[in-house]
Each structure stands twice: as C-alpha cells, then as structure tokens.
Amino acid sequence: MRILKVLGISAGFMLAGPFVNQNVMAQDGEALYKANCASCHKTTSKRLVGPGLEGINEKRSEEWLINWIKDPMKMVNAGDKEAVAIFEEYNQIPMTAFGFLSDAEIKAILSVIPGKAGAESGAEGAVAAVEEPEVPIEYTEEDALAGRLLFEGKKKFVKGGPSCLSCHHVSFDDIISGGLLAKDLTNVHGRLGDAGVSSIVSAPPFPAMADAYKNKTLTDDEVFQLTAFLKTVNENSGTQADTSQLGMFQMIGGGFIGLLLWLLIIYATYNNRKKESVKEDIFKRQLKGNDSVNS
Numbered sequence: 332m333r334i335l336k337v338l339g340i341s342a343g344f345m346l347a348g349p350f351v352n353q354n355v356m357a358q359d360g361e362a363l364y365k366a367n368c369a370s371c372h373k374t375t376s377k378r379l380v381g382p383g384l385e386g387i388n389e390k391r392s393e394e395w396l397i398n399w400i401k402d403p404m405k406m407v408n409a410g411d412k413e414a415v416a417i418f419e420e421y422n423q424i425p426m427t428a429f430g431f432l433s434d435a436e437i438k439a440i441l442s443v444i445p446g447k448a449g450a451e452s453g454a455e456g457a458v459a460a461v462e463e464p465e466v467p468i469e470y471t472e473e474d475a476l477a478g479r480l481l482f483e484g485k486k487k488f489v490k491g492g493p494s495c496l497s498c499h500h501v502s503f504d505d506i507i508s509g510g511l512l513a514k515d516l517t518n519v520h521g522r523l524g525d526a527g528v529s530s531i532v533s534a535p536p537f538p539a540m541a542d543a544y545k546n547k548t549l550t551d552d553e554v555f556q557l558t559a560f561l562k563t564v565n566e567n568s569g570t571q572a573d574t575s576q577l578g579m580f581q582m583i584g585g586g587f588i589g590l591l592l593w594l595l596i597i598y599a600t601y602n603n604r605k606k607e608s609v610k611e612d613i614f615k616r617q618l619k620g621n622d623s624v625n626s
C-alpha cells in the first residue's frame with residue numbers, strides 16, 4: 332500500500348513537474364472525483380446513492396470534510412452530530428472510507444465541487460456535466476431478460492469479468508442462489524433507482540467488486556440491461572419467496588454432500604488402484620508361478 336502511494340505521489344510529481352499550481356490540482360481533483368466519488372455523488376443538489384454535494388464546502392468545514400472522507404464511520408461512531416444525522420438519513424448504505432487519499436488529494440477533490448445553487452462557480456464546475464435524463468427510462472422485457480442472462484453468467488460479458496451471481500444473490504424466479512460475499516440485490520433498485528444502480532455497476536466504488544471488473548468495465552448496453560433486470564427483480568420481489576436462506580442451506584448441504592462424494596470417489600479410485608494395479612497382477616502371476624513350481 333505504502334509503496335503504491337509513494338509511486339502514485341512520485342508519478343503525480345512527474346506529471347505535475349515542479350509547478351504544482353492550483354490548475355493542476357483542480358485537474359487532479361476532477362480525475363480523483365470521477366474515480367472515487369462520482370458513482371455515488373452528484374455535484375448538483377440531486378441525490379444519487381449519497382447526497383448531492385453542491386455547496387458542501389459552505390455547509391461543512393474543510394477539516395470536517397477531510398475527516399469524514401477519510402473515515403466516515405469513525406466520525407459516526409464518535410458521535411459527531413452532523414455525521415450521525417447524515418448517516419441516519421442515508422442509513423442503508425455507509426459511505427466507503429478513503430483513508431488512502433491524502434489531505435491534498437481530498438482538497439483537490441473538494442475544489443471541483445461547485446457552490447450552492449450553481450452560482451458563479453457552478454457554471455465552470457468541471458464535473459457538473461455528469462447529468463442524467465429526467466424522463467423515466469423505459470426498459471423492454473428483452474432488456475431485462477438479457478440482463479438476467481448476464482447476471483447469471485449464462486451470457487458472457489464482452490470484456491470478460493465474473494457473473495454477478497458469483498457474489499450476489501437475488502430472489503427471482505428459479506434463479507439459483509447466488510454468492511454470499513456481497514449484499515442481496517433483490518431490492519437494490521427500489522433503494523438506489525436507475526441512476527444509483529447503473530453508476531455503481533459501471534464504476535463500482537466497492538474494492539472487492541471494483542477488483543473483479545478491473546480492466547473489464549461493462550459496456551453501456553450491459554449496464555443498461557443489468558439495471559433493467561434489477562428493476563424487474565425489485566418490482567416482482569413481493570411475489571418471490573426469499574431463497575437466500577435456502578441458499579445458505581443448499582450451500583452447506585452441497586458442501587457436505589460434495590465432501591462425501593469426494594471421499595467416495597477417492598476411496599473408490601484408491602481401492603481400484605490397489606486391486607487392479609499392474610504390480611499386483613504381476614505379483615499374483617508370480618505367486619501362481621511359484622505355486623505351480625511348488626506343487
């Protein structure tokens with residue numbers, strides 16, 4: 332980690348050269364913002380996964396923001412009033428901790444967030460351009476079906492990458508139970524909406540998921556179809572039996588039965604080998620030979 336950070340910093344210096352001025356910092360901030368924050372936050376006042384960050388620099392002190400971004404839960408646990416309030420409001424999803432960002436990097440990020448109500452600075456706020464259409468997105472059944480196949484891994488992602496099912500469970504139709512590594516996604520669309528789901532899927536802010544799709548970013552179509560599928564899953568969730576518990580038993584059962592099977596197979600092949608090994612044959616023949624000589 333430390334080495335990576337040192338490399339990153341030296342690379343930063345190499346790029347920036349000795350003239351580290353406000354402009355360069357702002358550009359870094361834009362890139363850092365896009366890589367780390369944009370999948371959950373808009374720079375307008377609109378809510379995505381987390382609150383819209385417009386005007387945040389006026390609302391909170393720089394010190395508060397730096398502490399928060401480095402370790403949100405630490406502030407919540409320490410009982411900081413504002414931190415607790417904002418956490419309560421968005422309690423379903425805790426924000427990622429960014430302990431690996433330096434103070435300077437965080438300041439660079441904060442510098443690209445425009446002030447309240449798109450005032451003067453808002454117009455040139457570089458990141459503010461990430462806008463989504465206001466009209467509700469229409470998905471066809473084909474989109475949802477294609478998304479389902481992708482989710483289950485029955486259709487491969489264009490750039491490879493594991494199926495969602497290997498980490499996530501959804502209670503839908505006869506889909507087999509998914510991985511338990513990550514959250515159940517049955518109702519995620521109801522909570523995060525089109526914008527939240529698609530931004531998380533296209534640029535996952537969660538290290539485990541981001542790693543899985545590193546250099547294997549999903550195409551826009553794939554993101555669209557997966558979002559359509561998760562929307563359908565959420566809309567039908569009332570009528571679906573919760574299979575996640577069952578899945579747990581299946582996994583335990585499967586594991587146990589699997590183990591028994593393996594033991595049987597090993598036992599069988601071991602026995603076979605012993606019974607029909609070449610050596611034994613020769614040995615038997617030799618014994619016979621000996622017998623005939625002896626008798």
Ligand code: HEC
Nearest residue numbers: 367368371380381382417418421422424425426427429536
């Ligand atoms: C996984 C999604 C996610 C990511 C990634 C994320 N945030 Fe957050 N953020 C949240 C949520 C959700 C909240 C609301 C508080 C809570 O539930 O913890 C929040 C709250 C905040 C707040 C407090 C807002 C207020 O009104 O006080 C700030 C500031 C903030 N985030 C900045 C950032 C910055 C800067 C980044 C990138 C370095 C970032 N966040 C990345 C989800 C995220």
Ligand code: HEC
Nearest residue numbers: 424493494495498513514519528531532537539540543557
């Ligand atoms: C390597 C494991 C892994 C894979 C594969 C994976 N994810 Fe995730 N995903 C995670 C983790 C970890 C989280 C963070 C939340 C948690 O801890 O469950 C997450 C979070 C999410 C969230 C936000 C959940 C919430 O409630 O806020 C969505 C949406 C999501 N993933 C969708 C997908 C989709 C769609 C796919 C397939 C393209 C996928 N994931 C593949 C590990 C994975």
